Amino acid sequence: MVDRPGARVRAAVVGTGLIGGSVLLRMVAAGVDVVGWDPDEATRRETRRAGVPAPDRLVEAVADRDVVFLCGPLPTLPATLVEVAAMTGERCVLTDVGSTKEQVAAFAAAQGLTHRFVPGHPMAGTDRAGLTAARADLLTGAAWVLCPAPGPATTAFRWLAELLVELFEARVVPMSATEHDSAAALASHVPHLLAGALAGAVQRAPLRDAILALAAGSFSDGTRVAGTPADRTANMLLGNRDRVLRELxxxxxxxxxxxxxxxxxxxxxxxxxxxxxxxxxxxxxxxxFDAYDRQFPAGGDHAAEVSWLRELGVAGGHLTGLHVDADTVSYAARRPVAD
Amino acid sequence: MVDRPGARVRAAVVGTGLIGGSVLLRMVAAGVDVVGWDPDEATRRETRRAGVPAPDRLVEAVADRDVVFLCGPLPTLPATLVEVAAMTGERCVLTDVGSTKEQVAAFAAAQGLTHRFVPGHPMAGTDRAGLTAARADLLTGAAWVLCPAPGPATTAFRWLAELLVELFEARVVPMSATEHDSAAALASHVPHLLAGALAGAVQRAPLRDAILALAAGSFSDGTRVAGTPADRTANMLLGNRDRVLRELxxxxxxxxxxxxxxxxxxxxxxxxxxxxxxxxxxxxxxxxFDAYDRQFPAGGDHAAEVSWLRELGVAGGHLTGLHVDADTVSYAARRPVAD
Structure with a gap:
């Protein structure tokens, strides 16, 4: 792991669909040494045509990298995490972009990977799919959840948060995996259920074509995410099933x-x-938002730092930057002013 | 009523909020002789400041006009319709922009006004309200439902449809009031219920601020219409209650x-x-869409013409123009190609 994120970072993106492809394109644009890998051979060829290295073998893509973004479909994530962890060194930070966090965080803990796996979730997307829909600016300025944990994991969290702010102008929202999944249930998963129900009822309606003729803002807005690839939506809902049903x-x-x-x-x-x-x-x-700074000791068990970070996210706040020196970590944060 | 819509038309808009104000501003921009009236004195002053005549008394606004757009809140519509009908001549076409059509169409029929009241509903809007939110282009190109009826009412329908195409580039969707209300239930009213339920549940959620921090596309899109003024939404739903509950x-x-x-x-x-x-x-x-033309006799009882028009709207089609001469009415229509 390097001390300063940015241009000297060596990164890999595994799974170069809509989100992974957008991560990849942004890093290419920022001059990062980055490679892509996808299980689909045609996608790898497409990546190379864009001038980005895309080796055929996963190990060639991830070995000796400082950070690997795991961006494949949710059900493949545990197996890919284990595989990539075995191919990379202890100082390589791993993160994902999946829409649920508790299951993967628990899996990483069981695998002894908490110290270098930082669960992540950028809150952006479109109803399209695949590398052809990816855009270098898709994630720019997005709220990007990262889940901090005490102990050595805090070092990985800090490093990745700084990288995301620098490369993506991310608003890094620190949250526990559990709180993320609770908030995401109402912020994203239940809206997908409602959109699906509305779009599905219209599809079955005898007056469907007349309804579409009248479809202005409320129908069009309210069903947009029902255009998302169906298996992606199904995996997202299944990955947070109990909370989604409770919030519904x-x-x-x-x-x-x-x-x-x-x-x-x-x-x-x-x-x-x-x-x-x-x-x-x-x-x-x-x-x-009120902007303010907060310092913590660079060393120690980071328990107070992680508590503060998680509380910031639950309050609706986010990080806009951080800086680590020998003794101190300094966070720049924004927190909503109470109504 | 003049033979050709357009610049020589003398129009009035009664109720100059978001929709009425946008109708007014568009007609001003098109050079139509138009006046506005609103029960709110401050709104009338604001209209005058925009250089548009806005007499203090309703009768001064509507007397001797060729067409009056009734754009006030739904609950006021019946009383305003009776009042304006009494102040205008038999050749003055009346129309409204309300989000439900069956109740007002039945009321107009009971008042003996079917021959010159053409129920209307432009499918456009924002979650803002009032003349300050109005824009000359808000309704440009919108789907605009008009309800044709046989007999003398057909003449009023034709004239108004031609005016809306000319001034607003409207896609005129001809429908019976009943079919409009059925289609609008799923195209607009039920989406407002779902948006309200989602936004309301978030408002009550302990994690509200964290949810808002994560609110990207699906929550933001899915609740947009919940930002609409509450009484406007309530009136819309109440005006189509039974169908809304059925489609829900x-x-x-x-x-x-x-x-x-x-x-x-x-x-x-x-x-x-x-x-x-x-x-x-x-x-x-x-x-x-397939584009095609259709002719009917200019005179007669117009029963075949009205049947064809209503069937066009139910099929998801719309009018893009029409022309009436001594013997014939020629419609230019577009109809969706079957999947």
């Missing part, structure tokens, strides 16, 4: 409140419920 | 299919349901 119950409880008011022709109550719903949109739109 | 049941049935597969850890079944849902997105994205 909260959404259907609110839906029941709305429909009870509607059924009763109760305009004041229906309006009041919508005022409540609207408050979360207003909070999203009007969020203001 | 279709959506929750599909949601139950998705969650059953998720609960059973049944990846193939979950993927198959998402493939089904995705087909409606693909249909929306990939729709291709």
């Amino acid at each position: 119950a909260e959404v259907t409880a609110f839906l029941d409140d709305l429909t009870a008011a509607l059924r009763a022709d109760d305009a004041p109550s229906l309006t009041a419920r919508y005022d409540e719903a609207r408050a979360s949109r207003a909070a999203l739109r009007d969020r203001r | 049941a279709e959506v929750t049935a599909f949601l139950d299919d998705l969650t059953a597969a998720l609960r059973a850890d049944d990846a193939p079944s979950l993927t198959a349901r998402y493939d089904e849902a995705r087909a409606s997105r693909a249909a929306l994205r990939d729709r291709r």
Whole structure:
């Protein structure tokens, strides 16, 4: 592992679809020494045509790298993690971009990889798929969850966070894997369920073509993610099943409140419920952040540092930078101002 | 009523909020002789400051006009329709822009106004409100439902359809009020319910701020219309209550299919349901249209013409133009090619 991220970093991206391909293209654009690998031979050829090295054998892609981004489909992640860990040195940081974190974090812990595997999740995407849909700027400025852990893992977290800020202008959101999966259930997974249900009901509707003729903002926005490749969505939901079902119950409880008011022709109550719903949109739109710095000892067990980091993410904050010297780690953070 | 729409038309817009204001601004930009009126005095002053006449009394705004767009809130529409009808001549065409059509069409029929009231609904909007949010191009190119009716009403429909194509480049979707309300339930009203339920559940969630920190496409898209003014949404849903509840049941049935597969850890079944849902997105994205012309006699009872128009809208088609001469009305239409 090098001391300073950036141009001297040697990186690899394993799985060069939409997200992995976008990670790869961004690093190429930033002048990073990066190689790509994908199990699909045609994708490797496509990568080479873009002027990026893409060896045929995985070991050639990842050996001697400082960091490997694991970007394949969720179900392949555990096997790939084990394989890449065995092919790389103890100082190589591993991370992933999967949409659920608790399962992979637990798996990495069971494999004794917590000290160098930093679970990650950039909050960006499109409903397209594959390297041809990848773009160097897809992840620029995105919220990018990283899961810190105490002990030696903190060193890997710091190094990767600094790299992501430098290369992707990432807003690094530090969270425990458990809190990530809880928040992502409502931020992303349940919205995919609702979009699927709406798009599916329209597909079955006798008036489907008339509905599509009228489809302006609300239908089009509300079903966009239903255009995502179906197996990707299914894997995401299955990877966070219990929490998704639990949070869906909260959404259907609110839906029941709305429909009870509607059924009763109760305009004041229906309006009041919508005022409540609207408050979360207003909070999203009007969020203001306080910027501040925080220092911790560079050494030690990092327990206080990790607690602070996790609390920052749960409060809706993020890191905008950090700097490590011999004695101290200095974080630059932003935290939402309370309503 | 003049024979040719366009620059010589004298128009009025009653209720100059987001939609009415956008109708007004577009007509001003097109050089139409148009006046605005709003019950709110400050809004009238704001209209005048924009250089548009806005008399204080409604009768001054609508008397001697060729067309009046009724754009106030849904609950005020019946009273305004009666009032404006009494202030205008038999040759003045009246139309509205409300998000439900059956109630107002039935009310107009009971008032003996079907021959000159053409129920309308432009499928466009934003989550903002008021004249300050209005834009001359908000409705440009929008799907704009108009409800034709046989007999003398057909003349009013033709005239208004031609005006909307000329001034707004509207894709005029001809539909019966009943079919509009059925299609709009899934195209717009149920999506508002789902968006409200999701935004409301997030507002109540202990992790709200963390969820907002992760809010990328799916949450942000899926809740956008929950930012709409609450009373506007409530009125829209109440105005189409029974159909909204019925179509919501279709959506929750599909949601139950998705969650059953998720609960059973049944990846193939979950993927198959998402493939089904995705087909409606693909249909929306990939729709291709055949352009064709159709003529009808200018006179007569217009029954065949109205049947054809309604059938065109139900098939997902729209009008791109029309021309009326002494003997014939010629429609230019586009109809989706079957998948």
